Amino acid sequence: MSLSLKTHIVAFIDLLGFSSMVSHDCEKPDGEQKYISKLFDIHTKTKEISASLPGMSLTQFSDSVVLSVPYSADNFSSICKIISDFQYDLLCSGILCRGGISYGKHFSTEDFLFSHGLIDAYNIESKLALNPRVVISKALIELVFGSTGNVNSELILEENDGLFFLGYLNGESAAGNLVVLENVLPEKLSEHPSIRAKQIWLIDYFNNKYPENKIRESHRFSLCRA
Incomplete structure (x- = not known):
């Protein structure tokens, strides 16, 4: 064969x-x-x-x-x-x-x-x-x-x-896609580096697609005060 x-x-x-x-x-x-x-x-x-x-x-x-x-x-x-x-x-x-x-x-x-x-x-x-x-x-x-x-x-x-x-x-709209995205994004992002990186990537993807409807602007660093 x-x-x-x-x-x-x-x-x-x-x-x-x-x-x-x-x-x-x-x-x-x-x-x-x-x-x-x-x-x-x-x-x-x-x-x-x-x-x-x-x-x-x-x-x-x-x-x-x-x-x-x-x-x-x-x-x-x-x-x-x-x-x-x-x-x-x-x-x-x-x-x-x-x-x-x-x-x-x-x-x-x-x-x-x-x-x-x-x-x-x-x-x-x-x-x-x-x-x-x-x-x-x-x-x-x-x-x-x-x-x-x-x-x-x-x-x-x-x-x-x-x-x-x-x-x-x-989805048909930014609002519809936001609802879908929030379903997989916890209110507080994961402390596990690999999982957190994927969550941040999703946020950046949404923000790039909908620049007028950005969500959860990333503030990666905060000042540690004595």
Whole structure:
């Protein structure tokens, strides 16, 4: 049997705080689970949407989500929209994620996956994304747009670290997105450095998108008085 490796766009998404979600639901009695239904409903909704895109594949196992589709510029736009909406749906349920999108030779079935594109996407997620954002490889950006200076998409943002990521505050208004964001931001930000950095990033993302409606201006330093 000859198997063919073809160029695909591949995304790897990591659900942040998954261990805590599993612990919460497994320790609660029936009827008091909080996360399993949300995650399953979002997965089902995204899979139904993905079915309309020929060759699209979506697989979730544990805290990892893999999406792939044969490469084309149109498919790039479509998978970006699907991932952006997936990330927003998670956010609306109080769940954060981060990820990477790349491309490369890829083969998969329902229970087998062999992919160079997935390796690249995973490396982007684990080494570059850091914050709750889905970062797109510059090589893929250049393949689609010709160069990083020609990016033309309402969904794609460039951060000051030079990385491109998918925008996902997809509510209809600043007020609507603020309600969603406040659902994941505690009144007092975490003292854990990694968690706090992600919370501050979310605030900065909102403030950049809505400069006239800024929230929680960051005052990082205070004077210690004797």
